[in-house]
Amino acid sequence: AVIAYMLLAFTWWSVLLYEKNRDAFYAKRELLLIGMVAEGRVSGQAAFQQTPEFQELQSKYRAQKYMIMGEAAVFVASLLVGMYLINRGYHKEIQSARQRRNFLLSITHELKSPIASIQLVLETMKRRTTLKPELKERLMENALSDTDRLHGLVNDLLLSAKLETAYQPFQEHIDLSELVDGIIDKMRHKYPKIKFVYAQDGNIPMVYGDKTGLTSVALNLLENAVKYSTPPIRIETNLHFQTDDIVLEVADNGIGIEDKEKKYIFDKFYRVGNEDTRKTKGTGLGLYIVAEIVRAHKGTITVQDNHPQGTLFRITLPARATTGQQEQKSLKAS
Ligand code: ATP
Ligand code: MG
Secondary structure, three states: HHHHHHHHHHHHHHHHHHHHHHHHHHHHHHHHHHHHHHHHOOHHHHHHOOOHHHHHHHHHHHHHHHHHHHHHHHHHHHHHHHHHHHHHHHHHHHHHHHHHHHHHHOOOOOOOOHHHHHHHHHHHHHHHHOHHHHHHHHHHHHHHHHHHHHHHHHHHHHHHHHHHHOOOOOEEOEEEEEEEEHHHHHHHHHHHOOOEEEEOOOOOEEEEHHHHHHHHHHHHHHHHHHHHOOOEEEEEEEEEEOEEEEEEEEEOOOOOOHHHOOOOOOOOOOOOOOOOOOOOOOOOOHHHHHHHHHOOOOOOEEEEEEOOOOOEEEHHHHHHHHHHHHHHHHHHOO
């Protein structure tokens, strides 16, 4: 309402100024004409309009007219741009408040549930000292997987805090094929019912980067592929070297991601849907961490639909940029 009022008021003032300027011009023109006729310098309108005095008056009038119109246009444009920016900022703020709320809800749940279940296991063991060995084994397995979850969560939180301040991507030489092999083995062991198809070409160059970070990249993509799929789950991972880039692809046959969501999933705390309707648990930090680490290694990440269903994430890491550091180091050393 205030902006509409300002627009109307300013339009009114501009029109008024425009008319005043025109009236002043007409009045000055009349006075000048009367003066000149009295002096006998001109006899009619045609001759009057040729005089330098009239020409100067007219050009002053025109300059002022354009100035008024120009200033009105600049003011209206800046008001509209300001309105657009305020609106955009407002929506961003609303969205980030919603994400923070979702994050708080999910983090509380993510922290509470493994702690509660570990506590339950420990209490059961304390109370019932004569547990069957199989049951004891199962309880221990559950407790260990809960500590694993907690560990992952704390790591994600620390890594995301570090990414904002002091992340050091270039630390050591890494054999990516060995790293991905190891992760796929772990995933196969952790999820025996899921089919992991894995292909890599033999000549992946070494990269210079952060091993923990790149491990987290591959793990996050694979864990997402598992989490957002329904049985029978088939996850394809492909590692190859193409032109100057090392390419890692993770494709699943899961629930997929709608096109309108694709641009948000890399935002911090962003999760598709909301906390009340969503079946899976998580913090929305995973893909943010992935994207930031890849960016720090000067790589790219894209997401697209897999066929016939599911999602495909593709990461490229420039082998030259990363091994370039390695060459510089060995040059320095020599
Ligand atoms: P976290 O990884 O921190 O435990 P999360 O998995 O919800 O939580 P992200 O990994 O950042 O968070 O993923 C963001 C959102 O993107 C997810 O909530 C999910 O909706 C969507 N998403 C990510 N990967 C996939 C996938 N492979 N298939 C379908 N949806 C996905
Ligand atoms: Mg995730």
